[in-house]
Amino acid sequence: MRHVAALAGVGVKTVSRVVNGEPNVSAATIAKVLDAARTLDFQPDLHAGNLRRADGRSRSLGLLVGSVDNPFAGALHRAVEDVALERGVAVFASSLDDDPEREQVAVAAFLRRRVDGLILTTVSGSQGYLAPELRRGTPVVFVDREPAGVESDSVVSDNADGAALATRHLLERGHRRIAYLGDRRGIQTAGERRRGFLEELGRHGVATRDVPVIEDLHDEESARRAALALLTGEEPPTAVFSSQNLVTIGVVRALRELGRHREVALVGFDDVPLGDLLEPGVTVVAQDPRAIGRIAAERVFARLDGDTGSPVREIVPTRLIARGSGEIPPEVSR
Template sequence: MTPLSDAEPTPVETAAGRTDESLPVDARSRARPTMRHVATLAGVGVKTVSRVINGEPNVSAATIERVMRAARSLDYEPDLHAGNLRRADGRTRTLGLLVGSVDNPFAGAVHRAVEDAALARGVAVFASSLDDDPEREQAAVSAFLRRRVDGLILTTASEDQAYLAPELRRGTPVVFVDRQPAGVTSDSVVSDNTAGAALATRHLISHGHRRLAYLGDRHDIRTAQERRRGFLDELGRAGIATGDAPVVEGLHDEETARLATLALFDADEPPTAIFSAQNLVTIGVIRALRELDRHLDVALVGFDDVPLGDLLVPGVTVVAQDPHAIGRLAAERVFARLDGDESPAERIIVPTRLVERGSGELPPRVSAR
């Protein structure tokens, strides 16, 4: 069909080749095609179109094809708000997704994986950024619920998610990603943070380092607590006094991490190796080490990958998470619940892996102070 435009009003054709004269010409040229237009073009009733659009059973394949062909030719898009009133299951075909921060590549990768899984099922995703603000968390979740989303995938910042208990009792699927919930029992998909941090620390120790520093995110964030524990536990297993290892927390962006790293090298015995427990923190450490011209003699392992980390000299050794798997598995859990899975809440742990690129393999060197 010729595209609809104000300059050249084009009426909607019927199956018999007639035009729909139910609207004035100018109104017809601007009107959004309705289910009635699809029914007329397909030669079926409006109820049949509704059943096809809403995926209801007992409609023949030939009828489905005829209706969908008519819908495509008219550029028809269902009115989800109106459909929600009529649909037997009350679903809106939408999900609410709350990620940590749009500035963080990890969150972007989770978002993409959720969207890919949702798109395959004809589901739209409403997304919002948390910025690790508990008030922002509850405001975003409230906004999702007002839009009657079918399910929630959440990264959280508040200490307790008990405010979600009424929604869980109503049967809304809620899957937590990156951080486990507190105050409620629900599905979660998380990285093995403690084991990953221990792996990074063990790797640095295996290359001869005894003066290691930890630079991490806010201590009230569950993932930061787990990574700190993995670091300190591994020091203890190696016989290194944990009280002697600098532990710097409360870092949440590149600049605070850069300044914290610079401060470490004002000490009489600066570290020969650094474990940075968050990717934005890692970037700040990289900037500081280059500013100090210490990037070739201070070992570094970061938790989570960083953009272009493989192109630096040395390349940045990281404990890599799998945000695509986390997002995909979270979406799969939501859809399984929507499809009737009533099994007990599941905690899915996604393994991490060490990616050696050079920075984590540097041997200790005597300080040039």
């Protein structure tokens, strides 16, 4: 820092204030310090900085997502990063893989790094283990799934309403034999989507006791196998509602293997990559992971900036994107 100060023609304390993002430093001074830092390839020691910094912050967030290879998680991650980078804050990300033990291991790793806040997708039955951290004032925002065992901010999609929207779309086109293919049944969002599906069938007078409901499909291949078995059975459905994007991809593969992608209607929950380029295009109820990530990051920074209000629950609406697969009428599949 002394070398940077000498090259920039400022004091060491000024360099420290620029590095730590403190206020009341002119833009010209900031530019001089940053130019000098780049010239000298200066990288601050964040751990030492934590000890000296008046606010005790590490300028970092911990982000736990379902799986970094899922497009939904990738979009959410990018949105969090966009907000954080504007404040000079780094984001450490980890995958949950729907494993309760992995959830707690990842959260513990974030806390060991003294992150300033947490944005978490969770799967365990209770997040009560976070109660001490919440009492210490660490901002924690839950995304995609709401917390259990603690009260904290959350940002979620309207899962039941989105599933009902998909189901209604198929019912309005005349379908009555509609199958549900879903994620692991222990996941909160999966339960909400199943509930929205079944309740919408009931509202339209469709008996739900004989409706095919296949769950615990955790990837494309398990969904493909389940769809193949369903579609080659004695009484195949005329339409399918798939409640997660990887499940939707598996169903698409099965339909194309059987040559029935123009005969059986399909609506998926979550958009899928290149879904608009297939023939027919894949009709989806799309979440807005970028909005979820942005709102979650903004909630963390609001808490860091002094917001001590009651926990906030933000619900991000879904929207139906009709591309062709969800508009296939049942007559075609007879």
